[in-house]
Amino acid sequence: MDGEDLKLVKNIMEKVKKSGDPDTVLFDTPTTQIAKTNFFILKGLLELKGKKGYFVSLDRPHQNMSYLLQNHDISQENIWYIDAVSHMSGSKRIGKKNVEENVDFVDNTFQIEEFVEFFKEKGVKRKNFGSLEDIDFILIDNVFPILNYNNIEKIQEFLSSFEELIASHENLFGLIVMNSNSHDNLDRIIKRHVKTVIDVKKLKEDA
């Protein structure tokens, strides 16, 4: 990470702070920068802010993010992964990476509307992640790939319940990452369910 990247991380954190608690925030970023944006958000939340939360992998196996954090010496003590894509990743190698064991694998990628129930009931019953009251954020890595597995109605249902979940927990931030140019309809729907949109490309230009 160079100085520009670090400044962007700080700018992102500044924006998240300004948006006010509790809140659901959309990070609008170019598709090619989604993985990096997720990493920057996590670096800011875990390292700069000392927050604790879930990282929901819908786009690529959680091991990649875990590996990135490990490679950049960012502690993963306060992150729990909910991985819905590894079961479709097709790689033997992913299991060989030396990463933390803080993960729940879910295989109902095609039933996105059930995810919020997973957060509430089945999710994380280990360590100090006992309930949603114990955490500060839920970050969804990229909403767009959900369209590969679910129709728009199911996604709408998921977003409604996700917004309600966040609104009913004062301690929680809901963070969603997507390129708003990926899909007009999905973009419109998401923007109805978030309070704040952060334009990461603009923040980068300002950094």
Place this chain on the structure above:
Amino acid sequence: MAELERVSTGIKGLDDMVDGGFPFPSVSLVAGGAGTGKTTFGLSFLTEGARQGEKGLFFTTLSEPTQWMLRYTNQFDFIDKDFFGDEIKYQDVGLLVQNEGYEELLDFIDDKIAEVMPQRIVIDPITVVGPFFKEEYRSFLFELINLLKNWQAVSVLTGEVSPGMAYPEEVTYAVDSVILLSMLEEEGSRRKYLEVLKMRGTDHTTGKQPISITTENGIVVLKSRF
């Protein structure tokens, strides 16, 4: 329907042949004989990314020092030399290929990708690895291509094609796209062509398209045939 997102190939005329560019993320093979423009293709692809604010990572398997590669790229007007070192990182893995097993090479590539976090990756040429890994070559390719697919990047592997061989088939089965570069003797001169053999999820132009390679523009697909 979720449409595939695409990134520009950086080759003038090629984006028009492939619905706007390479699908993001994806892994492509650019194959051809000696002098057909494989390395130039890879450099154009990374340079285009750097122009868009994307990071690029260039792995060479040839044990070529950075200054050797830069010596040749300096001849190209279309490549901004300032990109090298920051936006485009150059990494020689030749010694690893020669002296280590394929797991060590994969670990190194994985670590380097995690360090740089590139949006574009080139491995030039991948086929050099085959004789070193012998019967493990196919396993290596399978794991490498899966590794690349699971990162959020567009990767281009280049492959050497021997005379009489159409393309390196052990690589083509696993990648998302195959682009062939060729040089044919016609009317006493050698002419260069580009052909999109396969690109998943893409309505692409078929057949050999004539190209020119110049120091000013790199590879340009000539429009006479499409």
